[in-house]
Amino acid sequence: MEVCGICGEEFETREAYLDHACSTGYKPSEFEHQVALDPNYVKISEAALERGSQQS
Amino acid sequence: MAATVEIDEQNGAGAGTTTHNITNTNMGNVESVNLDPVAYPVTPGDRTYAKYQKIDVTAMGGSSAINNLKVWRTGALGGAATHVTNARTAAYGGAETYAEPVKTAISGVDQTMPTSVPGTANLGIGGSLSGSITVAGASDYLVHQIVTNVADVAGSTSTMSYQYDEIA
DSSP states (O other), rough: OOEETTTTTTTTHHHHHSSSSTTTTTTSSSSHHHHHHHHHHHHHHHHHHHHTTTTT | OOOOEEEEEEEETTTOOESSSSOOOOOSOOOOOOOOOTTTTTTOOOOEEEEEEEEEEEETTTEEEEEEEEEEEOOSTTTEEEEEEESSSSSSOOOOOOOOOOOSSOOOOOEEOOSSSSSSSOBBBBTTTOOOEEEEOOOEEEEEEOOTTOOOOOOOEEEEEEEEEEOO
16 A cells, blocks of 8 residues: 555555555656655755766 | 655555555564554563565655665664664575564564665665566565563654655
């Protein structure tokens, strides 16, 4: 079973979890979902991309 | 746009239940996600129940790969407690298989959790430290638990960090 740690809704499959509209107003697969949960997520994401760009 | 990444935790018997986007990694004397450590204190000398967690990419967001996974803890533990994990930068044991979390020693979960960012990846993808996530999916399990000392009298608060690199 899959449980959304944000809204508490339960799902039979990962796909169903990813497709649900959470209490943030977005699906867990949408970037805006993480931003709504953590305003620092944009900076976290930018830092990850910067580290990734240094690999090549 | 960029990738969407969350931390998940697995709990329970059998295949277990996956809780997505956990809000903390509190550890204590109960096998549960987001537990209250004050309500479930560890008996000095015992271990906490192990945590089985994953870095989960729910969408690639146009990026081509997520890799170079690093996990570490900052902040001291209480007393003489130690923090053990399967995460390691060398001699990685491959992907840990999920089992109902226990508060006893787990084979392969014997590396000291780093207290600063590791120089290289210490959590694998597909069983390898050099693995990459190229379609939505998750890392290997990060398994970790606190080992307390019989003389320990209080818990502690510290911070777990989970880091990834993202290739556009």
